[in-house]
Amino acid sequence: MHKRSTAVMAFVLMIVLIGASLLWGAYRGWSTERKQVETSMGTLEDVLSARREVGANILTVARRHLPAGDPLLLSVQEALNGIAQTGSLSQRARANQTLQEGMDGLLAELRQLPSLTADERDSMYVNQLLPQAMEQSAHLTEQAEYNLQAERFNRDFNNSFSGRLARLLGVRPAEQFIPQEGDAP
């Protein structure tokens, strides 16, 4: 009898210890991984900075041919400010999306202007150089190290048993640079 109760206690203790070690391991492992994802945020800031500079270059050319109060010009300026602000990542992603739409619209508007068509240099900028720069900066933003790491982290975190355990202990998924519905830049 005595041996049996000791065995039961040992068994219960073992289960408790295994459970605790699983919980602790899950928490420590996933929170460490999340920190690693956050340390790569610098790569996203770099590419967003490049994106702002490309936008500034487009505005430089646009201001030579459009009035200061042109709505598209103001919209792009506002979107540039939205990316630079320290809002949530999803808000900045929304601003980035608005910036892309604004820059596309602004370049399309510029192409219609006779003053631009008559200017060989600015025409080259609007038809070739700046669209290439926009495309390259957009691609760099999508492929930024932070985005890839956050996506991978969230996929593994949500699909693993240990991830579910870590979630119970307060570890949250990484915020992705994706616009959410209802976010204002």
Next chain:
Amino acid sequence: MRRLTGLLSLLMVIVLLAAPALAEPAASPIRDGAAVLQPTTLADARTLADRVWAATGLRLAVDVRHFLGGADAAAYAQRLLGQQDNSQDTVLLLAVVGEETYAVASGTGAERILGRDARDTLLSRHFRPAFQARDYDAAVADFLLGTARQMQASTGAEIELDGLFGRTQAQPLPQPSTWAPASPAPTGAAHKKIVLPNLNDILGDPISPTRDPARAREQAERQDRGLSWGSIIVIGFVLSAVFGSKKDRRGCGCGPLGWILGVFGLSKFFGWRR
């Protein structure tokens, strides 16, 4: 002794062969990131920079770009100057074609020979008119020639200017009134295809290229395998010690290997190990 001599000779041969590869070519101080200058202008500018350096010990540098991404031209010129070899004795001209701005920065040593007033006069008389007329070759040529002549006058050194930029030594620089305002290109002019080789060429703050995302993903997945083999073995032994065969033969009958394999199976099932 013979072996030592042989080794030393081999070492000398290796060093002599490797020296050209080891010696890093100095970055040219004349840089046309916007590809608006003619090759002859670039060649003559480099020749002139070499002659000025040989005669006076001062360096001429030129950097032409399309855009600076909103950065201030004067501050950017100072930054570029700081990156030059021997920046104290360097005069750097920054021309930003797409933003229609320009700036000059010079080190303290260069300013003793070419003062700020003289520099500003050179810019306004011999650079700006051609720059605004979009004749970038003439703008750079006139500025460099004017600067070289000013340095010649200040230091008394002889600088050979004949034949550079298609001009003779005695030929005066064009006067500002010579330049017509920028005229638009004829309509319907065909644009040659311009390729942007590097996004950093039109940014004020260059960015590091991102790694190939597919490789980065593979590398991260390789590093992250979850529960290690060591952990599985330890857990297996622990479980074996608790539940394994006992003196009275009432254990489960499994040895440590069985428990290790069991833990491995569980880790795969629950995704603790990928």
